Amino acid sequence: MDVIEAMETCRAIRYLKPDPVPQELIERVIYAATRASSPGNSQGWDFVVLRDRATKEKLGPVIRERLLPLIQRVPATPGSVARTVAGAQHLVREFENVPVWIIVCGRKVYPPGAATDQMVDAALYPAAQNLIVAARSLGLGTTFTTLQVATENEMREVLGIPADCSIAVCIALGYPDRPFGPVKRKPVSEVIHWERW
Ligand SMILES: Cc1cc2nc3c(=O)[nH]c(=O)nc-3n(C[C@H](O)[C@H](O)[C@H](O)COP(=O)(O)O)c2cc1C
Secondary structure, X not given: OOHHHHHHOOOEOXXXXXXXXXXHHHHHHHHHHXXXXXXXXXOOEEEEEEOOHHHHHHHHHHHHHHHHHHHHOOOXXXXXXXXXXXXXXXXXXXXXXXXXXXXXXXEOOOOOOOOOHHHHHHHXXXXXXXXXXXXXXXXXXXXXXXXXXXXXXXXXXXXXXXXXXXXXXXEEEEOEOOOOOOOOOOOHHHHOOOOOO
């Protein structure tokens, strides 16, 4: 599979089999993540890999308590949004049964408040995107989530994430229980501006 084919079929996979993911594959996708670009090659990223059920059980209840009401407030519209909401709820309900959660974190490498500060958080997303595309190419499903928005303190405490590290995204990883499929995106002709807007 070439890299563009992996990108065009890299749907959010919110239904995952409980089968464990071999450690070498987890290391491989994190290797791919760490090949990403970053400002000044600062590479200010860290990855917390959560596989242990006992640890997941410490976070699952608070994640469900805080996230389910938030997800329920997303207005259901026909088509993919209703499916997205149902899938997002499923992922939160099944938090402990997701084989692997990868929490993408990063330390500020510029002084707080510096004009370049925000680049560091932004730099975590190319790494995260590399990770999900690499996972797709290896037959593994992923979903980007922002579970930390409502549970950041608990996540820091349970996982020992230092206070000077921001949490960019929590990625669910496992073998897909639903097919990979073509992603639905706007046609390029709608978003491309040649020479000027
Ligand atoms: C920054 C970011 C945050 C996201 N947060 C969530 C989330 O919390 N829960 C979830 O189920 N999906 C989340 N997603 C996945 C998107 O909802 C999904 O990619 C989008 O609906 C398009 O669907 P597709 O990737 O399957 O084509 C997030 C994606 C991004 C980029």
